[in-house]
Amino acid sequence: MKSVRRIAVIALQNFKESVRERVLYNLIVFALLLIGAAILFGRISVGVEQIILVNLGLSSISAFGLLMAIFIGISLVWKEIDRRTIYSILAKPVRRPEFIIGKYFGLVGTLLINTAIMTTGFYVALLYDKGRLELSDFRALGAVYMILLQLALVVGVALLFSCISTPILSAVFTLCVYVIGNFLNDIRWFGQETNSAWVEKLTTFLYYLLPNFGNFNVISRTAHGESVPGYLLLSNSLYTLLYLAILISAAILIFEEREFR
Template identity: 70%
Template sequence: MRVATIALHTFKESVRERVLYNLVVFAVLLTAAGILFGIISVGVKEIILINLGLASISVFGLLIAIFIGIGLVSKEIERRSIYSILSKPVMRSEFILGKYLGLLLTLVVNTAIMTAGLYLALFYEKRTLALSDLNVLGAVYFILLQLAVVVGIALFFSSISTPILSAAFTFCFYIIGNFLADIRWFGREAQNVFLERATALLYYLLPNFGNFNVITRVSHGEKIPGYLVVGNSCYALLYITILVSAAILVFEEREFK
């Protein structure tokens, strides 16, 4: 109950702080793309539109996840609003969980509106929607899973560090997480035992965001296999559980001087 109250409050705060204004930029982007597509041949138009739409959903979501996520806890401490929350019968774990779920709700709503916009643009271009277009939803789900992990990372760093450092760390994790397969390949090719082990450790320790990227496959009409959906869901859930638990553990010991 208290978790839900804090989550809804976090969502309301994001909306009031005009986070959803990014939707306007998204709408402008899709409209501009629609006009531009008038001069491109029919087959490629749809691929580009799906690619652009999903990439935008991912980038805008990522920006929100990082820039709101890094302030989730640190801003509360800095502004001392945490004093009046923790003096109520609210456990620190409830506060962290509420904050996490609140930002996740913001991202879900934001992504849902953008997805609806993407389908609208697709319908406008094709004058119809086919069953195969539902594949886009799979890609959107993977983007959400990725964002849920990024929020976890941002929340964890927000509990131990300043917003600027949290942003830097979260962004680094995201970048590394996108190139983990390449980093591991580099480690194998380097013919150096230390490098090979270090890159393998990174590969298994950090979340591999490359797993969630199916935008190109979906834009070319490929179906997302069921095992990937289940596998990615479990993979994301594992990281989210570890990150949120770590944030709670750190926050339980934190003093507010």
């Protein structure tokens, strides 16, 4: 119980630190501007106004959420070590796993709030465009949930790299994992089509090793008025939980051995 409280204290502190990052506000403003611009793009796209608006709006939430997750995630642990703030924290009755888990939840909390702000902006744009909101418009929340799951995974990846590398390298690695993770289904298919045993083994290995971000991409089908099926929400939630357990455990294992010279 005490452990949970310490995790919550660290998470809250990290949340406070993250929300005071100026870059965050810039990104939110850009995202809201882009969502606003989606109205304009919708207007000039005859017949598919709403598809364009939803597509562009949700894509903005996803893209800017990703930028925030990477930019803040990569320095989560590194900054604490570089600035030596970690010395006074670990000298208190804080276990290293508590520190890592607290940092993780602090950033996920920040992303949750930012996504909520951007989603509100998205619905304001939708309301402005349509004049009123219908129940079916809230199907987009399923896509927003998938975006959040995706961001939670990206933060996990960034956290892991943050424990072992500098922010720049961590950003590169996290972005690589994200890009490859979006094309894992294609990569596996490519491996199966090559008729080369080792390429197939390699692509299959990558398919199972890296997080499959492609599974979370439901923006296009949401824009076309489809709702996200319940089984997909459930399976992706479980997948995220399992993958995060592995990522955070790996980060903890590395961090437990880390020396602060």
